[in-house]
Amino acid sequence: MEDQPSNPAKPRSRGRPKTANPRGIQSTASSLDVLKVMVAHSEPMHLREIAAAVGRGTSSVYRYLVSFVEAGLVKQDEGSGRYDLGPMALKLGLAALRRIDGVAAATEELARLVKNIDADGHVTVWGSNGPTVLRWLGRPSDVVVRVQEGWVLSLMGSSTGRTWAAYLPKDMLDAAVQHEFETRPAPAGSGTRTERKKALAQATEHIRAQGYSYATGELRNGVDALCAPIFNRHGTMVYAITLVSQNPGLTPQHHPEVVEQLLASTRSVSEQMGATLA
Missing domain, CATH: 3.30.450.40 (GAF domain)
Known part of the structure; x- marks a missing residue:
């Protein structure tokens, strides 16, 4: 028989977020604030407008926007430079609507x-x-x-x-x-x-x-x-x-x-x- 450790570690549950990482949670909440502002606004917005509405600096908001653009949640107009909700945001919204009774x-x-x-x-x-x-x-x-x-x-x-x-x-x-x-x-x-x-x-x-x-x-x-x-x-x-x-x-x-x-x-x-x- 194989030797067993005297104090075996408890297996870590998979698929469950760790609550001991407030930095990750705060980062996610801050990024969602950016999306919430864009959802509430009826038309595309400039970076400075989004930052002012969220109450954060343009540099940090810009980093969120870059990630959102890569994910398809946000798109940027090449001419005006303004940001708007992207195709993935539309897909998410429609999927949520289909689930509503x-x-x-x-x-x-x-x-x-x-x-x-x-x-x-x-x-x-x-x-x-x-x-x-x-x-x-x-x-x-x-x-x-x-x-x-x-x-x-x-x-x-x-x-x-x-x-x-x-x-x-x-x-x-x-x-x-x-x-x-x-x-x-x-x-x-x-x-x-x-x-x-x-x-x-x-x-x-x-x-x-x-x-x-x-x-x-x-x-x-x-x-x-x-x-x-x-x-x-x-x-x-x-x-x-x-x-x-x-x-x-x-x-x-x-x-x-x-x-x-x-x-x-x-x-x-x-x-x-x-x-x-x-």
Whole structure:
């Protein structure tokens, strides 16, 4: 039998970074700061601009840029000398986007909102017949309004529907309005079709200006609804999150913090899906 060492060294785990090397970690973090600045900027940048934004000297930032150019993460324009994100950065971004499950991300944010705000809520997509409930979650206490998954909500008669109407292409919106005229009875006192179209146009303009839709009397008297859109990297609305609660639980004037939480959630999901928001 071969002799064994009296105090054998423990095998070192492979593939795991050593935490006892702060210099390497700091270097990586500093280099990522350079990329973060370039991602946040909407156009190519000069070396001095990048260095100023990162808060480091041009010489150290230049060394990072040289490495990034070699890796394809950054490219440099030969004429102007400015730096921009390179083809490998695009590949990384697209690969990350393909791994994102928008429904899961939206549902996760909905669950957090339902718990924190104590409201019911749902996630909708645009289906063949209009805004369709994809996920519904009830609040921890008594449910205000139970909405079945698969329900198609009114385009003109719901906060959710009007939010979708605000961001649909004109041809899709016109077809959806006509479909609603033909399949849903007009609510009492809603006026003629022309008047309803005008009211919808005014509502959607307001929604686009403030970024969300609020309605009282949603589905039944005494119930409020608050809805905000979610966009993909093409700027197309793909989902909406709607909160439902008893009046005045969601009234923007009384509860601006609820609006802020909803918008923060929809913005988070939109950014995960690659949207660039103003």
